Amino acid sequence: MNFLADKRKRKIFIITASVVLALAIIVGACAIYLGDYYRADDEAIGAFLPQGATWKEESGGTIVFEPEGATKALIFYPGGKVEYTAYIPLMQECAEEGILCVLLEMPFNLAVLDINAADGIQEKYPEIEEWYIGGHSLGGSMAASYISDHAEDYEGLILLGSYSTADLSDTDLKVLSVFGSEDKVMKCEKYDKYKSNLPNDFTELIIDGGCHAFFGMYGAQDGDGIPTITNVEQIRITAENILKVMK
Secondary structure, three states: OHHHHHHHHHHHHHHHHHHHHHHHHHHHHHHHHHHOOEOOOHHHHHHHOOOOOOOEEOHHHOEEEOOOOOOEEEEEEOOOOEOHHHHHHHHHHHHOOOEEEEEOOOHHHOHHHOOOOOOOHHHHOOOOOEEEEEEEOHHHHHHHHHHHOOHHHOOEEEEEOOOOOOOOOOOOOEEEEEEEOOOOOOOHHHHHHHHHHOOOOOEEEEEOOOOOHHHOOOOOOOOOOOOOOOHHHHHHHHHHHHHHHHO
C-alpha cells in the first residue's frame, strides 16, 4: 500500500516538475523575445532635432508635440518591437508645420497589445477640428483596425510600410500609404492583397531609395533592403506627404 502511495506521489511530483519547467521555459522565451527590440538612436535623433525642440511627456509614456494654434492632429502607433521614441523626428517635422502629434508608447513595444490606445485622446484637445491616426508597420495595421470602428471620428489614416487588414473601402477617410522602394520587411504580397480594403481614392507613395526602418531613427532592421537615401531624407519626404494629405 505504501509502495503504491509513494509511486503515486513520485508521479505527481514528476508531472508537477515538468509543468513548472515548461512554464519557466515559456516565460523565459517570452522575456527574451519581448526584451529584444530596436532601440531609438538617441545620437541620430539629437543631431536631427532643431535647437530648442520641445514636447510634453504625459503619464503612460505618451509624448505630445503641441504647436500653438493647431487645428489638425495625428495620433501615431509605433512599429512592432521598435522603441517609440524613434519616431520623435517624424513627429517633430509634422509639428513644425502646425500639426499636433501624439506619439504613443505601446506595451512591450507591440501595438497589438493595446489597439485601443487612442481612446480618450481626442477629448483632451477640443480645439482640434480634424483628427488623423496612423502608424508604422504593425503600428499602422493596428491603427487601421482601430479606425475601422471609429471612422466617423477621424478624417484620415496614415500607413507607413504597412497595410490594413480591416475593410475601410466604404469609408470617406483620406488614406496615405507610404513605403520605400527598398523595403524588404513589409510583405508585398500582403500589401497587394489588402489594397482593396482601402478607399478607391487612397494616395500611394513609393519613396525611391527608401527602406522599412527609415520612418523612424533606430538603425538598420533585420531583413531590410539597403537604402539609397538618408534616414533624414526619408523622414522629411514622409512628413511632407503627410502634410499634403492633411491640407
